[in-house]
Amino acid sequence: MKVANTKGQNSFEEFLIGYGMEYCMLSLKKEFHDDIPTALIYAVRFYCVGTTHLVLEWIQDGMKEPKEKFRDYLCACLPASLSAYIHF
Numbered sequence: 001m002k003v004a005n006t007k008g009q010n011s012f013e014e015f016l017i018g019y020g021m022e023y024c025m026l027s028l029k030k031e032f033h034d035d036i037p038t039a040l041i042y043a044v045r046f047y048c049v050g051t052t053h054l055v056l057e058w059i060q061d062g063m064k065e066p067k068e069k070f071r072d073y074l075c076a077c078l079p080a081s082l083s084a085y086i087h088f
Helices: 012-033 037-060 067-076
Strands: none
Touching: 012 037, 037 067
């Protein structure tokens, strides 16, 4: 699929990372308000960038893995430091 191969500003990759970051940061702000620990911000960035690349690979490989199973794999990759604050 072409959407997975588009790079640069306003790309699907950029959108997914931004959407994931926004979702996770909103969840953390409920707990920490504007004082989110730096370690958790790095964990969010790591998770969002990593899962985005896995999604892009999954799309490029023809989405052979069932989406429910793939989703479960991604959810299982959530860093332990975030699991108390972010729920899917």
